[in-house]
Amino acid sequence: MFLILLGVFWLTITGANYPSELLSTGLFWVEDRISELFLAIGMPVLVNDLLVHGVYRVLAWGNIGYAASNGNLFPVVYAAGRLRLPSKSCV
Numbered sequence: 001m002f003l004i005l006l007g008v009f010w011l012t013i014t015g016a017n018y019p020s021e022l023l024s025t026g027l028f029w030v031e032d033r034i035s036e037l038f039l040a041i042g043m044p045v046l047v048n049d050l051l052v053h054g055v056y057r058v059l060a061w062g063n064i065g066y067a068a069s070n071g072n073l074f075p076v077v078y079a080a081g082r083l084r085l086p087s088k089s090c091v
Contacts, residue, residue: 027060 035052039045 024060031056031060 031052034056035048038048038052
């Protein structure tokens with residue numbers, strides 16, 4: 001029983017880094033593509049730096065930190081669920 005408990009702890013500690021790393025890689029890949037797009041359409045470098053390397057990076061790091069600290073990989077889905085949008089009912 002103790003070995004099973006140690007196995008679960010080991011899996012939790014080592015396995016928790018993989019989803020966070022995947023999320024980080026994906027979000028920062030998107031950052032590079034957005035930056036390339038903005039520069040390709042002629043946006044000034046200062047605006048690109050403020051929007052992409054400033055605002056987007058802070059939001060991306062915030063989502064990664066949130067996911068890592070709470071174990072929730074979908075904070076946007078969680079936030080959308082709390083909006084209390086009207087649902088279609090068959091009344």
